[in-house]
Amino acid sequence: MEKQFEHETVLKNETVNGLNIKEDGIYVDCTLGGGGHSEQILRQLSEKGRLIAFDQDEIALEHAKNRLKGFSGKVTFVHSNFQHLKQELRNIGISEVNGFVFDLGVSSPQFDEPERGFSYRFDAPLDMRMDRSQSLTAFEVINHWQFEEIVKIIARYGEERFAKQIARKIEKAREKKPVETTFELVEIIKDAIPAPARRKGGHPAKRTFQAFRIAVNNELQVFEEALNDAIDMTASTGRIAVITFHSLEDRICKQVFKRRSTPQELPKGLPIIPEGFEGELSLVNRKPILASEEELESNSRAQSAKLRIAEKK
Numbered sequence: 001m002e003k004q005f006e007h008e009t010v011l012k013n014e015t016v017n018g019l020n021i022k023e024d025g026i027y028v029d030c031t032l033g034g035g036g037h038s039e040q041i042l043r044q045l046s047e048k049g050r051l052i053a054f055d056q057d058e059i060a061l062e063h064a065k066n067r068l069k070g071f072s073g074k075v076t077f078v079h080s081n082f083q084h085l086k087q088e089l090r091n092i093g094i095s096e097v098n099g100f101v102f103d104l105g106v107s108s109p110q111f112d113e114p115e116r117g118f119s120y121r122f123d124a125p126l127d128m129r130m131d132r133s134q135s136l137t138a139f140e141v142i143n144h145w146q147f148e149e150i151v152k153i154i155a156r157y158g159e160e161r162f163a164k165q166i167a168r169k170i171e172k173a174r175e176k177k178p179v180e181t182t183f184e185l186v187e188i189i190k191d192a193i194p195a196p197a198r199r200k201g202g203h204p205a206k207r208t209f210q211a212f213r214i215a216v217n218n219e220l221q222v223f224e225e226a227l228n229d230a231i232d233m234t235a236s237t238g239r240i241a242v243i244t245f246h247s248l249e250d251r252i253c254k255q256v257f258k259r260r261s262t263p264q265e266l267p268k269g270l271p272i273i274p275e276g277f278e279g280e281l282s283l284v285n286r287k288p289i290l291a292s293e294e295e296l297e298s299n300s301r302a303q304s305a306k307l308r309i310a311e312k313k
């Protein structure tokens, strides 16, 4: 029997309502996943409206194509990293967009498929690639990258205070034989974290797994560049909605939105603000929107979700 591909969409109404959809507009879902946000957008578009949906994961795309087949005249699927947003949209003749959605991270089916190696809950080869055509895997990073680089990854992307200790244990383990599986990595992490700290704050491997996943997929740099590209391509009064799941992503979103909504420093003595010196964005919500109690009850993944929306002037 075919495995179910089910991803519970987070902050669905808040995100799509926040886009202020024009029924004949052009919208881009940068992270199609299970297709929940895309479906909600497509329902609000007339025959003239259009949705372009990106995912770098071919399996996600195949399932979402099936879910959205009733909208086939209005939707275009793109198998690509959103890193190539500008070029891919230009390739299909689009230079201006009325709204973008980013719902970052990994979908539930990706997490729950043991062989993809995202989860510390299943024993699997160290993979963690969202795009399986990419050559860099977690195995490569963990076994071949230098000690200092590994410390940096775990400390920066995992915000793990025992980064050095974990990296040291990885180095010791790989001297004997390559670290091959998620469970081997879990054991190394547990061994590196002192027992009292191990018992606090969720699974001890959570932060380190997040760190390697971010490194393998170069998630933060790609997101920052794509968010700037999306802002460049947004039409006047168009909106950008971003859902993040950890503080590193949220910080990038907050800073990019802030920078691009802040007026540039003016040459002194000008009577009026010339075009190009005003901020290009206004923030639709100053504080991030969080999931409601009701949503949290049915979807624990929504707990760390934060939604920020900005509008192009």
Ligand SMILES: C[S@@+](CC[C@H](N)C(=O)[O-])C[C@H]1O[C@@H](n2cnc3c(N)ncnc32)[C@H](O)[C@@H]1O
Pocket (backbone or CB within 6 Å): 007, 008, 009, 010, 030, 031, 032, 033, 034, 035, 036, 037, 038, 054, 055, 056, 057, 060, 080, 081, 082, 083, 103, 104, 105, 106, 107, 130, 222
């Ligand atoms: C949280 S899920 C999106 C769920 C979707 N909004 C829904 O309602 O079903 C994130 C999806 O984005 C994809 N993704 C993450 N980073 C990406 C990137 N840089 N380029 C393209 N797709 C990406 C993942 O493969 C995953 O399928």
